[in-house]
Amino acid sequence: MRKKQHLIAIDLDGTLLTDNKQISAETKAIIKHIIAEGHVVVIATGRSNHLSLHYYHELGLNTPLINSNGAVLHHPLDKKWGNYHTPLKHQTALDIIDISYELHSQNILATVFDSVFLDQFDQQIVDFYRTSENDNTLQIGNIKTQLKDDPTLMLLYPHLEQIDPLTNELDNLHAEVITHRNWGEPFYIIEIMNKGMNKAEALKKVAEYYQIPQERIIAFGDEGNDFEMIEFAGIGVAMDNAIDDLKSVAKHVTNTNEKNGVANFLREYFKIMQTSIN
Numbered sequence: 001m002r003k004k005q006h007l008i009a010i011d012l013d014g015t016l017l018t019d020n021k022q023i024s025a026e027t028k029a030i031i032k033h034i035i036a037e038g039h040v041v042v043i044a045t046g047r048s049n050h051l052s053l054h055y056y057h058e059l060g061l062n063t064p065l066i067n068s069n070g071a072v073l074h075h076p077l078d079k080k081w082g083n084y085h086t087p088l089k090h091q092t093a094l095d096i097i098d099i100s101y102e103l104h105s106q107n108i109l110a111t112v113f114d115s116v117f118l119d120q121f122d123q124q125i126v127d128f129y130r131t132s133e134n135d136n137t138l139q140i141g142n143i144k145t146q147l148k149d150d151p152t153l154m155l156l157y158p159h160l161e162q163i164d165p166l167t168n169e170l171d172n173l174h175a176e177v178i179t180h181r182n183w184g185e186p187f188y189i190i191e192i193m194n195k196g197m198n199k200a201e202a203l204k205k206v207a208e209y210y211q212i213p214q215e216r217i218i219a220f221g222d223e224g225n226d227f228e229m230i231e232f233a234g235i236g237v238a239m240d241n242a243i244d245d246l247k248s249v250a251k252h253v254t255n256t257n258e259k260n261g262v263a264n265f266l267r268e269y270f271k272i273m274q275t276s277i278n
Contacts, residue, residue, distance in 0.1 A: 003270060005038055007212040009066070009203050009229060012045040012052060014222035014257050015239055023058060027263040031059055034270055040210050042066060044199045046191075046225050048152070049076065050114035050137055051129070064209070068152045069225045070202035071193055072113065084205065085113070086194045087150035092174055096192060097144050099169045100156050107157035112149045119143040122157075156190040166190060181224050191225070200228035218269070220254075220262050221246060237265055 010016045010031075018024060035041055041059065044066040045052050056065055056076060064075045075081035088096075093110060097119075100108050108119040116129045116138045130138045139146055158166050163182060167190065170180055179196065183189040199221075207217055219226070219233035222242040230236035230250050238250035239261045247253055255261035266272070 003039075004216060005040065005210070005212060006034075006216045006218055007040045007042070007203075007207055007210060008034065008266070009042050009044040009199070009206075009217065009219040009233065010262060011199075011221040011223070011226050011229075012043060012047060012055060014241060015220050015226075016043070016055070016257070016262055018258055023055060024260055024263070026260050028059065030263040030266050030272065033272060034266060035060070037270070039270075040206075040212065042203075042206055044070070044203060044219070044221075044226075044229060048072070048111055048114050048116075049074070051131070064206050066199055066202040066206070068111065069191075069193060069197065070199045071152045071197045073202040073205060084202070085152065086197050087112070087152045088154065088178065088192065088194050090147070090150050092177055093147060093151050093154060094144060095173060096154060096156075096170070096178075097147075099166065099173070100158075101144075103158070103162050103165050103169065105156050105158045105162060105166065108143050109155040109157070110143060110147050110151040111153055112147075112151050115139070117143050117146045117151075125157075152193075154192040156192070158188055158190065160188055163188060163190065183224070198228040199226065200232035203229055203232065218266075220265070222257065235269075 031041055040063055042063045043052055043056055046069045049067050062077055064073055066073055071086050073084040097108055107122055110117045114137050118140045121140050177195050178192050180190055180192045215234035217233040218235040219229045220237045221230050222239040227246060230246060236250045237252045237254050238247045239257055240253055241256040254265040
């Protein structure tokens, strides 16, 4: 008997994608199969639309897209669906920039939808955000003068010894309007967003639109920015490569992103026979 319609939310990096940023053939086949069965699949990522749309089209999706950890929610193929954007206030961003300068953070990055503003040139950051030679979404230079709009999110790149002082300053000045989290090693990065914004808040809007109850929501993730989404979903699934804190709140742990963890869980949950996807 076919299962009732489910909503499946999948993080990209470390979850859906392999370490070389690909979707395995097996995972792609399973996801396309469950879409054909009538289930709703959405990507829920910290990436911007610009950096995730390729995977959206690769999976043949026609659903809303959760970007920037929930600060942006839109439908790439249906402009009438709506575009939800909950950014930081511009003045708040300027205050954060000043704090970062005072504490000598190595670098500062801000995004406004798909536009990216980077304070200092860094080849590794440029390689991630610039998808081609003709990609003009990335601007490098003094971020305080370049940034004119309310940013979707900000990333600070401190030295290890600067993390605690920066975190304390953020709490002292803006705890009531921002939320921030430290990325895990080997990345010394502080991510800052409008307070209350996370993937779960965006996922609630998607679930309401499709009228799918919480107990039929499956969510996959691996990092701290998936925490609220994994807690919210009726079926929260952490990857085996996930941080321990996420595994502790997830209802299930599947294989790693390198071992088709998403596909393996979906195959077992939906009881998909191998012959049905050949």
